[in-house]
Each structure stands twice: as C-alpha cells, then as structure tokens.
Amino acid sequence: MRLSRMAAEGVQGLGINKLRTFFMMAGTIVGVAALVVIMAIGKGTEKRIMKRVRNFGPRAMMVIAGGGKDLPPPDMNVTTLTLEDAEAIRSQIDGLAIVSPMAWRFQMNVKHEANQYQAIVWGVEPSWHEAWQWYPAAGEGIADEDVATMARVCVIGRTIQRELFGDRDPTGERIYINNVALSVKGVLENRGSSPIGTDFDNKVILPITTAMRRVMNIDYVGAIRLITEDPKRMAEQAAAVRRLIHQRHRINPSEEDDFRIITADVIAQLARGTSRTLSLLLIVLAALSLTVGGVVLMNILLISVAERRPEIGLRRAVGATQRDIFVQFLTESLAVTVLGLALGSLLGLGLSVALPRLTPIQAIPSWEPLLLASACALLIGTFFGVQPARRAAKLHPVDALR
Amino acid sequence: MMESESAMIELENIEKTYAAGTVTTPVLQAITFHVDRGEYVAIMGASGAGKSTLMNILGCLDKPTGGQYRLDRIDVVNLDDEELSHLRNEKIGFVFQQFHLLQRTTALKNVMLPLIYVEDYPDDAVERAESALAAVGLADRMTYRPGELSGGQQQRVAIARALVTDPEIILADEPTGNLDSRSGLEVLAIFQRLNRQGRTIVLVTHDEAVAEHAQRVIVLKDGTVAEDRRVSRPRDAEQETNQDEKGRA
Ligand SMILES: Nc1ncnc2c1ncn2[C@@H]1O[C@H](COP(=O)(O)OP(=O)(O)OP(=O)(O)O)[C@@H](O)[C@H]1O
Ligand SMILES: [Mg+2]
Numbered sequence: 195m196r197l198s199r200m201a202a203e204g205v206q207g208l209g210i211n212k213l214r215t216f217f218m219m220a221g222t223i224v225g226v227a228a229l230v231v232i233m234a235i236g237k238g239t240e241k242r243i244m245k246r247v248r249n250f251g252p253r254a255m256m257v258i259a260g261g262g263k264d265l266p267p268p269d270m271n272v273t274t275l276t277l278e279d280a281e282a283i284r285s286q287i288d289g290l291a292i293v294s295p296m297a298w299r300f301q302m303n304v305k306h307e308a309n310q311y312q313a314i315v316w317g318v319e320p321s322w323h324e325a326w327q328w329y330p331a332a333g334e335g336i337a338d339e340d341v342a343t344m345a346r347v348c349v350i351g352r353t354i355q356r357e358l359f360g361d362r363d364p365t366g367e368r369i370y371i372n373n374v375a376l377s378v379k380g381v382l383e384n385r386g387s388s389p390i391g392t393d394f395d396n397k398v399i400l401p402i403t404t405a406m407r408r409v410m411n412i413d414y415v416g417a418i419r420l421i422t423e424d425p426k427r428m429a430e431q432a433a434a435v436r437r438l439i440h441q442r443h444r445i446n447p448s449e450e451d452d453f454r455i456i457t458a459d460v461i462a463q464l465a466r467g468t469s470r471t472l473s474l475l476l477i478v479l480a481a482l483s484l485t486v487g488g489v490v491l492m493n494i495l496l497i498s499v500a501e502r503r504p505e506i507g508l509r510r511a512v513g514a515t516q517r518d519i520f521v522q523f524l525t526e527s528l529a530v531t532v533l534g535l536a537l538g539s540l541l542g543l544g545l546s547v548a549l550p551r552l553t554p555i556q557a558i559p560s561w562e563p564l565l566l567a568s569a570c571a572l573l574i575g576t577f578f579g580v581q582p583a584r585r586a587a588k589l590h591p592v593d594a595l596r
Numbered sequence: 597m598m599e600s601e602s603a604m605i606e607l608e609n610i611e612k613t614y615a616a617g618t619v620t621t622p623v624l625q626a627i628t629f630h631v632d633r634g635e636y637v638a639i640m641g642a643s644g645a646g647k648s649t650l651m652n653i654l655g656c657l658d659k660p661t662g663g664q665y666r667l668d669r670i671d672v673v674n675l676d677d678e679e680l681s682h683l684r685n686e687k688i689g690f691v692f693q694q695f696h697l698l699q700r701t702t703a704l705k706n707v708m709l710p711l712i713y714v715e716d717y718p719d720d721a722v723e724r725a726e727s728a729l730a731a732v733g734l735a736d737r738m739t740y741r742p743g744e745l746s747g748g749q750q751q752r753v754a755i756a757r758a759l760v761t762d763p764e765i766i767l768a769d770e771p772t773g774n775l776d777s778r779s780g781l782e783v784l785a786i787f788q789r790l791n792r793q794g795r796t797i798v799l800v801t802h803d804e805a806v807a808e809h810a811q812r813v814i815v816l817k818d819g820t821v822a823e824d825r826r827v828s829r830p831r832d833a834e835q836e837t838n839q840d841e842k843g844r845a
Binding site: 199200209504509515518 | 652655657658677678681682684685686690692694698700709710712713714715757761
C-alpha cells in the first residue's frame with residue numbers, strides 16, 4: 195500500500211540525525227514519564243489510605259482530648275475528657291455499637307525482675323478488644339470483672355513479652371508499673387509497626403479503673419473510641435457527639451475546642467496530604483513538558499524540513515505527490531512521539547518502582563496510565579507534526595531543488 | 597497544433613514569466629520545438645538564458661505561464677499537481693548537476709526511491725534497481741553510500757535511479773557540470789548507449805563539447821530559440837574515453 199510505504203519512509207527519518215531525534219523526543223519522554231509516575235503515586239496513595247483506614251477501622255471514630263486537627267496521641271495536659279462524657283455519649287447518641295474510653299500514658303517504665311522497658315500503657319474497658327479488633331493471642335483479655343474490682347492485672351503486647359520474658363510464657367507472672375504489681379493475664383496478637391516506625395506491640399493494657407486510680411492517679415481519659423453500627427451515619431453521629439461535648443464542657447462556638455473527633459474520613463484526608471501536592475506538581479510538569487516538548491518538536495521539524503529541501507524536491511521530482519510528502523513527515527513526527535512514549539513509559543515505570551524503595555513515597559506502577567500517555571503522545575505528534583508536514587508538502591519542487 | 601505520431605515533446609509558444617510584486621521578468625518567450633521519440637537533444641545557452649527554466653517545464657516540475665506542452669501526447673498544461681507527480685514518476689527520469697542522492701542511504705536504496713512512488717509497487721523492485729545499477733557499471737557498489745563513492749560514480753547512481761522506472765525520456769540538467777572530464781565522458785557514454793537503445797534524452801549544457809555528443813542542438817538566447825541544428829557527426833564518448841586512456845598510457 196502506498197500509504198504504508200510513505201509511512202516507512204517517515205520512520206526511517208528517525209535515524210537521520212539521532213541527536214535531533216532525541217531532542218524531538220525529550221518533551222514526550224519527560225511528560226509521559228511524569229504521567230506514569232503520577233498515576234503510580236496516585237495508586238500507591240490510595241492503597242496507603244485504604245490501609246490506614248483499615249487500621250483505624252472503617253467504622254471507627256475517636257474523641258480525643260485536646261484541640262487541633264491532628265491524629266492521636268492525645269494532649270496529656272487536657273484533663274476535661276472524662277468517663278462521664280463517655281457515659282453521656284453511650285446514653286444519648288444512638289446507632290453506636292461500642293463506646294470505649296481509654297486512659298493513656300506514654301513511656302512508662304515496665305519492670306519484671308531485672309528487665310525493664312519503656313512502654314505505652316492503656317487503661318481500657320473490655321470493649322477495647324472488640325473496638326480495635328485486637329484480641330489476646332495467648333491467655334485472656336481484660337474482663338468486666340477486672341474493671342469492676344480494679345483488679346491488678348494486665349495484658350501485654352508482643353514487644354513487652356519479648357523484652358521482659360524472652361521466650362518464656364508470661365501468663366501469671368508479675369510486672370511492675372509505678373511500683374504497682376500487676377499479674378499478666380495474656381499476650382496480645384502481633385500487629386507489627388506503622389510505616390513511620392511506631393511499634394504497635396510495645397504496649398500494656400490494664401483495666402481502666404486500675405489504670406486511672408492505682409497506676410496513673412488521674413480522673414480523666416485520653417480518648418473515647420466509638421464504633422458505629424452504620425458507616426453512612428458517621429458524619430451525622432460525629433456532629434451529634436461534638437454538640438454533646440460542647441454542651442457538657444460548656445464551650446461557646448467562639449471558643450476553641452478542648453477535644454477533637456477523628457473519623458475514617460479525616461484519616462484518609464491526612465494520609466492523602468502531601469501526595470496530593472506532589473501529584474499536582476507532577477501534573478503541571480507533565481502538561482508543561484508535553485506542550486513545551488510539542489513546540490520544540492514542531493520547531494525542530496520545521497528546521498528539518500528547511501534542511502531537507504533538496505530531498506523533498508528530489509522526491510517530488512521522482513513522483514511523490516504532496517500527500518506522499520505530508521504522510522512521510524507526519525509519520526516521522528508520530529514515530530518520534532511513539533518512540534518518546536515508549537522511552538518515557540519505561541522511565542516512568544522505572545521511577546515508579548524505584549520511588550518507594552528510595553523515598554517514603556508510595557507508588558504502584560500499572561499499565562492504565564500508558565493508555566492516557568499514548569493518547570497524549572499521539573495527540574501531540576499529530577498536532578505539532580501537521581504544520582511542518584504541510585510546509586514540506588507545499589514546497590514547490592523547483593524551489594526545493596534549487 | 598501540429599500533431600505527429602512519433603513526437604515525444606511538443607512545445608508551442610511556451611512562455612514563462614516570473615512576477616515579483618510589480619516587476620515581471622520574462623524568462624522564456626514563444627519557445628516552439630518538437631522532440632521525437634528516440635532523439636538525443638542538447639539544449640545550450642549562456643548562463644541565465646533560461647535553460648533550467650525550460651528543463652523544469654519539460655520535466656513537469658513547473659508550469660509555463662503561456663503556450664502548449666504535450667508530453668507523449670498528453671496535454672500537460674491542464675493537469676493538476678497530483679497528476680503531474682504521477683506523470684513524472686511514470687514517464688520522466690531526472691539527472692541533476694548536484695546528483696541529489698540521499699546521503700545516509702545505500703546506492704541500491706537510492707535507486708529504488710522512485711519505485712516507492714509507483715502506484716503498484718513492483719515485486720521485483722530490488723532486481724530492477726540492481727539491473728539499473730549494473731547498466732551504469734556499478735554492480736559492485738550496491739551497498740555503498742554516496743559518501744563512499746566518487747563524483748562520477750554518484751552521478752551514475754543518479755542515472756540508474758532515473759532509469760529504474762523505465763521512463764520514456766531522460767532529462768539531464770548539466771549532468772557533467774560537477775564532474776572531471778573523464779567522469780563526464782563516462783556519463784555521456786552511458787547516455788549515448790541509452791539513446792542507442794531507443795531512449796529519448798534531453799540534456800542541458802553550456803559546454804559546446806558536451807553538446808556535440810547529441811544528435812541535435814537547440815540554442816537558447818534571451819528566452820527564445822536562437823538556433824536549432826542537427827549535429828552532422830556526433831562525438832562518440834566511448835571512443836573518446838578509450839583515446840584518453842591511450843593518450844595517458
Ligand atoms: N524563481 C525565479 N524568480 C525570478 N526569476 C527567476 C526565477 N528562476 C529563474 N529566474 C530567472 O530566470 C532566468 C533564467 O534562469 P535559468 O536558471 O533558467 O538559467 P540557466 O540558463 O539555467 O542558467 P545557468 O546556466 O546559470 O544554469 C534568470 O535570469 C533567472 O534570474
Ligand atoms: Mg541552469
């Protein structure tokens with residue numbers, strides 16, 4: 195077919211001047227690579243968000259002592275969140291499956307014989323296990339009776355078990371926190387650590403009464419975890435909880451809150467945070483390099499048409515029609531962008547694989563962005579290739595041969 | 597217009613005027629002549645006489661501003677750009693002073709170039725190009741690039757390219773202009789051989805000695821035909837080459 199012969203001539207044009215071909219491709223390479231990386235980061239971020247939300251609990255909300263907008267930990271100086279607040283939420287907000295208050299202390303010294311370790315200590319109600327979906331792997335969890343009797347018992351995380359007992363079974367053994375002797379009831383399931391390195395297993399949980407009265411000597415809690423029965427009602431319930439606590443803490447609308455409510459949505463927003471600005475930056479880079487690259491491509495093609503006038507004249511003389519010349523030069527432009535597309539895709543995929551290894555940025559390479567990138571590249575190759583191709587085609591053979 | 601069965605080129609009152617703004621330059625005026633099938637014609641004239649302009653019109657690369665031109669009994673003046681392109685491909689082989697070879701392409705690929713513009717690409721394109729190269733004595737240089745060939749060899753590649761489509765007529769504008777005398781004679785010998793095989797040839801030159809290899813000389817002066825004469829005894833380029841060799845030995 196005549197058309198495919200002309201196209202083949204165009205593709206051969208790539209080899210004429212390799213450096214020039216590279217410059218023609220540069221914009222496409224960068225633009226396509228950026229597109230691929232954007233999509234990979236987007237996917238990586240989504241996955242991280244899903245994981246965070248799953249860790250936090252898709253049906254969970256937290257009322258946390260202290261104002262601001264950040265994630266836990268609670269503000270230890272804020273003493274206004276109480277067990278009575280938790281009781282009020284339980285009795286006045288409907289549709290909540292679990293209301294579980296928690297007292298918190300960080301960096302408490304936990305001792306067993308000669309061994310000691312700095313742990314996070316939680317005072318919890320029995321519903322804590324269900325609220326966090328976190329159960330004992332060995333022994334037993336915190337029970338109603340323990341809370342009622344202010345029992346001197348605890349359940350320890352895997353890290354504490356390892357640090358204080360090594361390989362031994364700790365059940366029934368005694369540990370000391372603030373000189374209070376506690377008997378180990380069980381060991382929690384292994385949860386590992388967060389992406390930023392927080393060790394989830396470095397904890398000891400006690401009955402909330404024991405924690406508040408015997409160990410920490412406080413009359414307030416750090417947080418109340420709520421589990422909704424219906425995730426669709428979460429926003430509405432969060433608002434109701436906020437109103438209730440405003441009322442109980444006598445906070446005017448003009449005053450700053452002394453608590454904050456974290457929901458799965460807030461977690462997702464926070465997790466999205468920086469990756470969104472990064473993606474925006476990359477989108478700008480992609481758009482910029484694709485258009486600048488397109489303009490560069492067009493100008494190099496125009497120069498190339500001027501340089502190759504004798505060739506064009508010769509082709510016209512031996513029988514090329516204007517259309518033949520047009521097809522040849524347009525194909526050359528398209529071939530350049532397709533090659534740029536291929537190289538850019540490889541670069542983008544490479545970066546998507548390398549990024550998570552070298553930086554904290556999550557990225558999951560996939561093939562879908564290649565579709566978008568192909569569309570962009572072909573569009574650019576056509577759009578910016580038409581004018582040079584037309585100029586080549588319109589050259590008068592006699593002028594071209596002169 | 598007079599018609600003749602054997603006429604390959606029929607020019608009647610051809611005019612060419614270049615207009616740049618208000619200034620018009622008449623370059624060709626009332627050019628009338630015929631070239632018969634199988635003739636070998638040289639067009640001569642001083643620099644600026646309009647030889648190349650006429651050649652471009654003969655080669656259907658440019659249109660006259662007036663007059664009639666029939667090539668192989670086809671009325672060229674009324675054809676559009678695409679039809680002219682096909683006509684060039686089918687009927688005309690060009691040889692230029694500057695060879696106009698594609699530099700990064702082998703001799704064989706250069707010779708094959710006109711074939712890709714043939715409507716039905718021939719299956720035997722490679723064989724045709726090979727035999728065209730063999731016909732100009734370059735069977736052993738097929739894979740050479742222009743940069744690896746002498747000027748004379750490059751011009752012979754260009755002649756092979758002009759031959760590959762088996763055109764009715766070969767148009768050569770100063771084909772020996774960039775060559776030393778020996779290479780020039782080789783080219784002229786090839787033209788004479790092609791002409792003996794029946795090919796129509798029109799050659800432009802300002803060199804009397806070159807023109808004398810043709811059977812007929814048309815001299816242009818100030819855009820008109822000043823002279824149109826037969827060459828009683830055309831020079832034989834092959835013989836001259838041999839004599840040249842003997843002289844050197
Ligand atoms: N595009 C053009 N515009 C204006 N004038 C032109 C153009 N092309 C050629 N001419 C003029 O036409 C005249 C004939 O030019 P042409 O190239 O045909 O001469 P020539 O006989 O081939 O000369 P030479 O032996 O130097 O090649 C010249 O005076 C030239 O300036
Ligand atoms: Mg000339």
